[in-house]
Every structure is written in structure tokens, then in C-alpha cells.
Amino acid sequence: MAMIVSDSEDDAYTERTALVQSENPAVPSYQPDSASAQRSSGRGSGDPAGGASDADDDELTLKYGAKHVIMLFIPVTLCMLVVVATIKSVDFYSEKTDQQLIYTPFTENTSSVGRRLLNSVLNTVIMISVIVVMTVFLVFLYKYRCYKFIHGWLILSSFMLLFWFSFMYLSEVFKTYNVAIDYPTAGMLIWNFGAVGMACVHWKGPLPLQQAYLIAISALMALVFIKYLPEWSAWVILGAISVYDLVAVLSPKGPLRVLVETAQERNEPIFPALIYSSAMAWTLGMASPADSEPESRTDEEEAEPSGEGAAAERRHSLERDEQEERGVKLGLGDFIFYSVLVGKASASGGDWNTTIACFVAILIGLCMTLLLLAIFKKALPALPISITFGLIFYFSTDFLVQPFMDRLSAHQFYI
Amino acid sequence: MTVAVFFGCTFIAFGPAIALFLFTIAREPLRVIFLIAGAFFWLVSLLLSSLVWFISVQETFRFAYYKLLKKANEGLLTLSQEETMPISIRQLAYVSGLGFGFMSGAFSVVNILADSVGPGTIGIHGDSQHYFLSSAFMTMAIILLHMFWGVVFFDACEKQQWWAVATVVISHLVVSCLRTCFYCCLHVLSKCRTEPSDFTRCRINRLGLYHDFDRNKHIFTFLH
Numbered sequence: 001m002a003m004i005v006s007d008s009e010d011d012a013y014t015e016r017t018a019l020v021q022s023e024n025p026a027v028p029s030y031q032p033d034s035a036s037a038q039r040s041s042g043r044g045s046g047d048p049a050g051g052a053s054d055a056d057d058d059e060l061t062l063k064y065g066a067k068h069v070i071m072l073f074i075p076v077t078l079c080m081l082v083v084v085a086t087i088k089s090v091d092f093y094s095e096k097t098d099q100q101l102i103y104t105p106f107t108e109n110t111s112s113v114g115r116r117l118l119n120s121v122l123n124t125v126i127m128i129s130v131i132v133v134m135t136v137f138l139v140f141l142y143k144y145r146c147y148k149f150i151h152g153w154l155i156l157s158s159f160m161l162l163f164w165f166s167f168m169y170l171s172e173v174f175k176t177y178n179v180a181i182d183y184p185t186a187g188m189l190i191w192n193f194g195a196v197g198m199a200c201v202h203w204k205g206p207l208p209l210q211q212a213y214l215i216a217i218s219a220l221m222a223l224v225f226i227k228y229l230p231e232w233s234a235w236v237i238l239g240a241i242s243v244y245d246l247v248a249v250l251s252p253k254g255p256l257r258v259l260v261e262t263a264q265e266r267n268e269p270i271f272p273a274l275i276y277s278s279a280m281a282w283t284l285g286m287a288s289p290a291d292s293e294p295e296s297r298t299d300e301e302e303a304e305p306s307g308e309g310a311a312a313e314r315r316h317s318l319e320r321d322e323q324e325e326r327g328v329k330l331g332l333g334d335f336i337f338y339s340v341l342v343g344k345a346s347a348s349g350g351d352w353n354t355t356i357a358c359f360v361a362i363l364i365g366l367c368m369t370l371l372l373l374a375i376f377k378k379a380l381p382a383l384p385i386s387i388t389f390g391l392i393f394y395f396s397t398d399f400l401v402q403p404f405m406d407r408l409s410a411h412q413f414y415i
Numbered sequence: 416m417t418v419a420v421f422f423g424c425t426f427i428a429f430g431p432a433i434a435l436f437l438f439t440i441a442r443e444p445l446r447v448i449f450l451i452a453g454a455f456f457w458l459v460s461l462l463l464s465s466l467v468w469f470i471s472v473q474e475t476f477r478f479a480y481y482k483l484l485k486k487a488n489e490g491l492l493t494l495s496q497e498e499t500m501p502i503s504i505r506q507l508a509y510v511s512g513l514g515f516g517f518m519s520g521a522f523s524v525v526n527i528l529a530d531s532v533g534p535g536t537i538g539i540h541g542d543s544q545h546y547f548l549s550s551a552f553m554t555m556a557i558i559l560l561h562m563f564w565g566v567v568f569f570d571a572c573e574k575q576q577w578w579a580v581a582t583v584v585i586s587h588l589v590v591s592c593l594r595t596c597f598y599c600c601l602h603v604l605s606k607c608r609t610e611p612s613d614f615t616r617c618r619i620n621r622l623g624l625y626h627d628f629d630r631n632k633h634i635f636t637f638l639h
Contacts, residue, residue, distance in 0.1 A: 066444035066448055069448055073447070073451075353522050353526065356521050356522070357458055363451050364451060396462050401462060
């Protein structure tokens, strides 16, 4: 059977690896003082109390930082759960196959270890260069405002994911559980799933539904990677892509950094199909718990009419912004690669300890990344720390802890 | 060995811990984070102790986590203008102990639970029928013990009562030895195949049975 030629599934993951603190879209740039002023919108009496507003600022960060961490833990956990559950129950995604993606042409069925290692490194090089080329191309298109092209590309890729890959997934699940279902019913299910997904992701839809579809898309993509990437190539690719992520987001000319900066300059949100947003959107007239507190404090502190006027005006401007988002955004590529790591860990052992260890490691890495985000307040790569911890714990659990546990069991000693 | 056994043993082993989590921890994001951090510290301690094998490594890590949390707490206190800290050291002790407990329990029982879903008969050669159930109860006890040890340990460190710290370490050792003796009396050691071949993975079941998992054909065969 021919190799799968997937041209448009590339973009599904190339540009999606970044972690951005989602601000009010009216942020002109991300200088620290203006960013903090925006975040504490409606509060503080301005320049004379600059020091106090900084301290309040930090306290607000810490108070609400934990909430944002949990708002990201839950979708990441759900995505990983879906992938692990599928891998453990549906054999299709974990059975060995000779089909490979066109991006990893070198086979790993060689006799010698050195040859296999070389092949996996070559596969990685090809894959990463494809990703780099695609990312640069996308940023190029974005910079020169070829929005129609980008939208078409994204629509095509999510169309393929939502219809074709989910149909494949559904048919494999039915095969596993030996459920007989006729084509019209299956067609109707897939049609409904896909159409609602396209509408939610690309147009408007309730936020939880959009989040659910983004998680589903990431899980499907991760499953495709788990199936078609050869063993060693997958691990090397995971390592290489976290290095690439670090470079692309932090270096001044890195494509992802350019993308985020351009989007912030133009006051546009980055395409919803590329980023998972945990935002709570406020509409006109709705009081937010975060802002009412500091504002009442401001009103009490400043009895002068000018202070009150300033506070009232700021509150007014807050209400004028219909949709102010406060939350954290995580790129879909991050979801995908976290799930690939955990899925590979559960597919290539039979062992649940390794899976749980990788899961906890990734969550802790995400937590630390979010801590750094709260400190630095600019877009950060979410892959490096988590993937590093995940890889360390995968290999160490597989090679050190498991024989250790077996030896303990053999000697009938338990810790 | 059915799904019923799987669910029964899962809920026995993790029931109290999950109840504690849902009622006291799930609503506070900060506590959830510290729980997962505690679990992570247990994992690191396991990694290191597989190189340097001893229970004291676990307790050392508990102490290290305590020191880290103290520093973090001081940091939080100086940063925030409020008088009360967002999370007290007692809550931290409880949460971190539970985190330790969750990971420890997961590592000791998850594989057994996964096996219990599949086909097979336990105790086929005259060993105990109650292997899964007793493992589940053991795990529940260990999880709750870790939580209690966490609370006592942190409190003792706060008040500089080193005899209490020693009590925690000694009781941890005693409990492990008791588990060993319990399983020794209950089971028979069997031969162990130490070289896994390409297609099968031998795991010593604690009952003294061992089973082959043939990944290519997905059959479980219980051999002795």
C-alpha cells in the first residue's frame, strides 16, 4: 500500500508550539510596565503608586497563576487520557506497520544498532527541516497578509482531521469492539461531528465545545504520529523538536516569535485553529471577580473625586471592551507532542508505571513553564521543559526502575 | 478475574484517597499543584533509590520537599501584602503526603489492576485466592500512611522534634518489613526468568506465578 502523503496535516502541528499569556487584545507591545498595567486594568491610581501597583501585580499573579495552571492541566490531562485509552484498547494504533510517513523515509528494520540509530537521526533531520520550512512559509504568508491562503490551508487541514482521521478512528474502534454499523449511520455520525467541529473551530461556538474539539483534533493527530513514526525516530524527533521550539520562540528571528509579535502588533488574535485558549470571556456589564476587588480597594483609598473619577473611568473602559480575555493560551502542537510522548510510553511497554511517570513529569514541566510565564510575561516555548522531564522519566523508569521493581519482587521486598 | 474484580480492587485501593482529593483538594488550584509536585518528588526519589536502594532515600526526599516548600512559603509571604498566606504549612503537609501516597500506591498496584482485567485464574497452584484483594487493601493502607507520615513529618520539622522524624522513618521501615513478611508467609517463590526475549516480557507476579505476555498474539498464559 502506498505511503500516506499528508501535505496539509503538517501545518496542524508546525506552528502550534508556543505558550502565550493571553492579554487584552489592545496590548500595543509587551513591555513589562504596560503589560502589567493592562492586566491590572481598572486598578491603581497610576504613576505615584507605581511601586504599590507592582506589588499588587505580583500578588494577583500568584493568586490567579494557580488557577491558570489548573485550567491547562485539565485539557492536557484529557488529551493524554484519550490517547492512552485508545492505545491500550485499540490495537491498530500500536501494532507494528511497515507503512511510514513520507517524512520519515528511512526504515528502522535494519540489523545493526548503528545503522538504526543513523536512520532515525536522518528521519529526524528530514522531519524537522520540513517543519521549519512550513513554519517559515506560514509566517511569511502571515506577514504579507495572505490571510485567505492561510485560512484555506487551515480549513483544509482541520477538514481532513475532523472527517478522514476521525472516520478511521471510529472504524478501528468499531472493529475492536466488534460492533456492526452500517455506512449511512456512520456517515451521519461523522458528518455531524465534522460539521460542528469545523463551525466551532473556525467560526463561532461555545468555548467549552471549541476546547473539546481542539482536544479531539490534537488526540487524533497524536495517534497518527504514534502509529506511523518508527520507534527510535519518535524519541529523537521529540528531543529535536523541543530544541527547535526553544530556538523558534526565544531567538529574535525565530519564526514563532515573529508570528506572535506580528499578531500582537496588529492587535489580532492568532488563528483559533492553532491555539487552545483557556480564556474566560467577559461581556458588557458583567463584573469580573478579579477586578471588582481591587477596584473597591481603589475607591476606598482614594476619596478624592479625581481618584474616583479615574477609577470609574477605568471601569468604564473595561466594560467598553466587550470581550476581554484573561487566560493562558497553549499551542496545539504542545498538546500533540505531550500526547505522543505519553502514548509512545504506553505503547512500547506493557507497563503502566512508565506511563504514569511520564504523565506526572509532563504536568510538572507544564507547571514550571507557566511559572516562568508569570515571571517573564511573554511568549514562551512550552515543549522543552516538559519533554525533557518526560524523556528523562521514560528512559529512567524503563531501564532503571522496572528492573529494580522486578528484583524487589523477586526478593519479595516491597517499598 | 473480571472487570468486577478490577473495579472493586481499584476502588478499595484508591477510594479513600480519591475521596480526600475530591472533597478537600480539587477545588483549590494551589493545592492540586502541590499534590502533583509531591507526587513528582516521590518519583524522583524512586529514580534515585533505584540507584541507591533504600527507604531512607524516600524520607530524605520528603525532607527535601519540606525545605523547598518552606522556602516557597517564605517567598509567597514576602511577596503578598496580606497577613495570611494562601496556603498554610499544615495544608501543605497534608497535600504533599497525599501526593506521595498517590504515586506510591499507583506504582505498587497499577500493574496488578491492569492484569486483573484480563483472563486468567489466580491461585491455580494452590496459592492464595485473595491476592488482588489483599494487594488493594495494602495499597490503601500505604496511601493513607504516606499522608499521615507527611503530616507528622512536617509538623515535627516545624517544631524541631527530631524524635518524631525518627519515628516516621522507623515506622516506614517497619511497615515495609511487615509487608515482606506477610507476602513471604503467603506465597511461594518461583523461578524467575531474567532474560526477556524479544517477544515476551516476563514479570514476576507477587504470588509466585509468572505469566507471559506475548505481545504479538496478545495471549495471557499462566505458567508456573
